[in-house]
Amino acid sequence: MLKKIEPRELQGNIFELIGDKWMLVTAAKENEINTMTASWGGMGIMWNKPVASCVIRPVRYTYQFAEQANYFTLTFFPVKYRKALNLLGTKSGRDGDKIKESGLTPVKTDFGTFSFEEADTTLVCKKIYYQNIDPNNFIDKDLDKNYPNKDYHRMYFGEIVQAFIK
Numbered sequence: 401m402l403k404k405i406e407p408r409e410l411q412g413n414i415f416e417l418i419g420d421k422w423m424l425v426t427a428a429k430e431n432e433i434n435t436m437t438a439s440w441g442g443m444g445i446m447w448n449k450p451v452a453s454c455v456i457r458p459v460r461y462t463y464q465f466a467e468q469a470n471y472f473t474l475t476f477f478p479v480k481y482r483k484a485l486n487l488l489g490t491k492s493g494r495d496g497d498k499i500k501e502s503g504l505t506p507v508k509t510d511f512g513t514f515s516f517e518e519a520d521t522t523l524v525c526k527k528i529y530y531q532n533i534d535p536n537n538f539i540d541k542d543l544d545k546n547y548p549n550k551d552y553h554r555m556y557f558g559e560i561v562q563a564f565i566k
Contacts, residue, residue: 437489455553525558
C-alpha cells in the first residue's frame with residue numbers, strides 16, 4: 401500500500417534511485433497508457449518548485465504519450481522487478497501490450513496518469529517545461545557518442561504534484 405508524502409519528504413540517494421534502481425516513465429493519452437524504462441533523469445528545485453526531469457528520444461513510442469499528456473509519472477521498483485523493467489525498456493508498446501506481459505499492475509492516479517502497484521516510490525509530475533537536447537551545446541563533445549543515430553532526447557521537467565512511498 402502506497403503512502404502519500406510531500407515531495408520534500410523523499411528520502412534516499414537520488415543517484416541510486418534513478419541510476420541503479422531504474423525507473424518507469426509513464427504517460428497516458430485518451431484511454432491508453434505507455435511506459436518505458438529509463439535510467440537518466442534528475443530531481444531538485446527549479447522555479448521554486450520540487451521537480452523531476454526525464455528524457456525521451458522522439459523515436460520511442462512513449463514520446464507520443466508524453467507529448468500529449470499534461471502529467472507523467474516516474475515510478476521506482478525494488479530490484480526483484482528488474483526483469484519486468486528490462487522487458488518494458490526493450491519492447492515497444494507499438495507491438496503489443498508490454499505492460500500486461502511484464503506482469504506489473506497499472507494503478508490510475510488522481511491526475512489521470514498511472515503508477516504501478518508494485519512500485520515502492522511514485523512521483524506524479526505535471527509537465528511544466530521541455531527542451532530538446534542540442535548537440536551544438538555539448539561542451540564535452542564526447543557526449544555526442546551517446547547518439548550514434550543522432551536521435552537526441554527531449555527533456556521534460558515536471559512539477560512533482562504527488563509523491564508516494566511504500
